[in-house]
Amino acid sequence: MTALAHALVDKVVWTILPDIKGRMPMANAAQNRAMRNYRARLISRGFSRFEIMALDRDRDLIRALARRLAEGGSAAEEVRAAVKTLVASEPAQPGGILAALRRSPLVGADLDLARPQVTRDIQALGAYHPGVGR
Structure with missing residues (x-):
């Protein structure tokens, strides 16, 4: 293949099939150098380029x-x-909430957690509840 034919095929491939061939080439050496320097600065700061x-x-x-x-x-x-x-690949272990409650600073603080029992006479309230009182 002649140099002209090779250049023509390469141009067609770059123009029509850039995703297969890769990205379009940089226009000149200055752009290549700028991109190389920019990426070097990123690497020196701990950055990494990757594709997902x-x-x-x-x-x-x-x-x-x-x-x-x-x-x-x-x-x-x-x-x-x-x-x-x-x-995380492993599911949370059962009892995690209970363990957190046991680590609470209120453990052993003699809190009165009893709640008064409230009973209601539904019919006296005049509300209709299906299945209740009928």
């Missing part, structure tokens, strides 16, 4: 989540912990 497969409707959600995590700070740590808990 997700539903299109989740795109904004995933980007917002990534942005929040990249900000750092206590808010990012809270979000990270919540997401880790939600996507």
Whole structure:
């Protein structure tokens, strides 16, 4: 194949089938260098580029989540912990609520938790309740 034919085929492939061939090439060396420098700066800050497969409707959600995590700070740590808990492969162990209640500072505080028993005479209230009093 001649150089001209090769260039023509390459142009057709880039124009018609960019998803198969890959992204469109950068226009010049300066753009390539700028992109390389930008990505190097991201790597030096601890960032990493990666591709994920997700539903299109989740795109904004995933980007917002990534942005929040990249900000750092206590808010990012809270979000990270919540997401880790939600996507954990193991289900929560039974009795977790009971264990949390037992750790409460009010354990052994002699609280009177008894509630008065209230009885109502439904017919005296004049309300109609199906199956009651008929």
